[in-house]
Amino acid sequence: MEVKAPDLGVDSAEVSEIMVAVGDVIEKDDNIVLLESDKASVEVPTTAAGKVTKISVSVGDQVSEGTVLIEVDSADASDDAGSDDSAEDAAEPEQADDSAEEDTVEEEAADDASEGASTTHALPDLGVDEAQVAEIMVSVGDTVEADESLLLIESDKASVEVPAPEAGVIEKILVSAGDMVANGQDFIVIKAAGSAKAKPKADTAKKEDKPAPKADSKPEAKAQPAPTGEPKQAPAPSTSTAPAGKKLSEAEVNEKLTDVYAGPAVRKLARQLGVDITQVSGSAPNERILKEDLFAYVKTRLTTQQAAPASAPAAAGASLPKLPDMSNQEIWGETEVQDLSRLQKVSIPQLNYNTLLPQVTQFDMADITETEALRGELKGGMKAQGIGLTILAFIVKATAYALTQHPRFNSHLSDDNTQIIVRKSVNMGIAVATDDGLIVPVIKNAQDKGIKQLAIEIGELAVKARDKKLGAKDLQGASFTISSQGVLGGTAFTPLVNWPQVGILGASEATMQPKWNAKTQSFEPRLMLPLSLSYDHRVINGADAAVFTRYIATLLADPRRILL
Structure with a gap:
């Protein structure tokens, strides 16, 4: 019987460790391989019991849902059990009647267990x-x-x-x-x-007759030390070295990655942190390095006092100091400690990535007078169908179309900073404010959907976000993000680019403003929507950002252009 990889939640993952060998007798749900992707490390359990007859993958292979991992012969396990029983019968013939009686009980138990x-x-x-x-x-x-x-x-x-x-x-x-x-x-x-x-006696008989696994069928798990983050005592010499405490360049990190046992997610994190991964001790089997080992190593390095060169600027590498003691109310007044929500706590590391991005914000105004009039004509019929038609649906549609015309904004910068990875589909992240903090569900393939379908999905995702019903796949895969402040007020803001995306569009509250009409030579009241486009300047230059933002404003002024 073939045991295949289940739904991994990602397109593919790397085989990081094979946890069984040919000839092992395994039970259902025993872990057989360790798969590692950019998102997580997952131990895959077997869906069948029996003897492992073939291992179809190797360490380092990329597998996806449906890939055959191992082959199991349940008949072999049964044959082993039968041969053991036969040997016992030959050694003790006087117990033949008892064995026959137990076999009868086992059959009855199997009949009951089938229910x-x-x-x-x-x-x-x-x-x-x-x-x-x-x-x-x-x-x-x-x-x-x-x-x-x-x-x-x-x-x-x-x-x-x-x-x-x-x-x-x-x-x-x-x-x-x-x-x-x-x-x-x-x-x-x-x-x-x-x-x-099921009969208790049958259960007992079944357990007694079950063949014991072979003593050498599975290697005994090696006791693993807790990740300490301590550097290895005798690191191997490298052609590229760096002074203690200095962050390595990406080229130096990539060179050292070939000498260690770590999965793709860990290697990617090492590149981002600039860590000399050969100095990190792995806590997993065979000294495989986990993300926790990297974090522990970085923490150790940060907390270890190192003498800085006298010529180095005093502020080099400095971080914010600790908060002062605020227990003295005469100085600080009365204070209250409030815990952050879990969502806020886990968002902090992701937000810290923004300090590494050279981010710039481009501002513009969109005249949505005609679009708002169209929305007014349509919203009554939509409401009768239980659909809330907001201006956000038009913004999503216009932005998705603009991204197909300006695909550089729908891309990611490669790890080595030499290429961009352009997305062929627009997966639009929609920032939603909840009681626990900001959350960003994703509308998949937004470029293929009309205003009505977008309005339906926006409403459904917003409700699921506020009711804490979003699934993991609802939050993955965004290629661009829109953050709308609706009627909250304000004239403009600078939204933060959500790495690894390269752009985010902010929309503030629309207001009536005078606009000069060259034909009538007079000012007219128009409904103007402020737009704020933040972008990663490593990928997008200022001129392209200005053109892209103005293009979105043009589409919002006359949605019929999307149909051309």
Whole structure:
């Protein structure tokens, strides 16, 4: 039987470790390979029990959903069990009657078990490295239906309800509220319908007859030290070195990456941090380096006092000092400590990337008088269909079309800063304000959708965001972002580019303003919408930004141009 890779939540992932060998006897849900993508490391469990007859992948291979990982022969496991039983029968013929009786009991147990059995279920792909159990929505003994919500999982991106994979009775809950959980982790045991009929004696007989796994079938897991971030004691010499505490150039980092055991996500992070990865100790099996090892190493380097050269400027590499002691109310007055929401906490590292971008903002005004009149004509009919038609739907449509005409704004800068990766489809991120902070769900293939469909999806995503119902895939893959402040007020703002995107469009509150009409030689009241385009100056130059922003303003002034 072939065991294939499940839905990984990404297009492909790298085989980082193979956790079984040919000849191993494995049980269902035993982990067989470790896959690592840009988003997470995931241990893939087997969907079948038996003896491993073939391993179809190698370490370093790129696999996707449906790729054959291993082949399992369940018959081999049964044959082993049969041969063991035969040997016992030959050694003890006087127990033949008892064996026959036990076989009969086992058959009865199998008949009962076919009606239902207790099954341990693992968490699905969460789309992130880890998430927190925010709420357990069932109790032991509850009867649930398939797809009924069991847990509320809150990640750094969204809150997701985990559905029941099958109908039955909750036998055991393996996690608690507040626990941090990961993809593939066992979280619940469900006894399927009919399990209560299984006979205890049959269960015992089944366990006794089950063949014991071979002593050498799986290598014993090596005890792994906790990641300390300490540098290796004897690093291998390198052709490119840097003084202690100096951030390596990207070329130097890339050169050192060939000498270590790490997945693509870890290597990418090392390039971003400028870390000499040969100095980092890996805590995973075979000294494989994890993201946690990199973070621990950086933390150690930052907290270790190093004497700076006398010629170096005093402010070089300096960071903000710690807050002063604010306990003295005579100086600081009364204070109150308030915890940030989880969403705000996990957003801080992503926002820190913006300090590395040379960001510039271009401002313009769009005359949306005619567009607003068209919206007024359409919104009554849309409302009767339960659709809220806002100006944002027109902004998304115009921007998506503009991105197809100016594809450089729909791209990403490569890690080595030598190329841009141009996206063929427009996946539009829409910033939504929630009680927990700002969240950005994504409209996929926005360039192919009309105003009505965009209005429907904008409304659905906004409701899901505020109700914490967004799934991991609702938040992934954006190529450009729009942040609309609607009727919140303000004349303009400078939105932050959401790395690795290279642009973001901000829209402020539209107001009536006088505009000169050259034909009538007079001022006319027009509804003007302020636009703020922030962009990564490494990819976009100022002239292109001005042309792109004006093009969007032109489309918003007359949406009929999109049809040409």
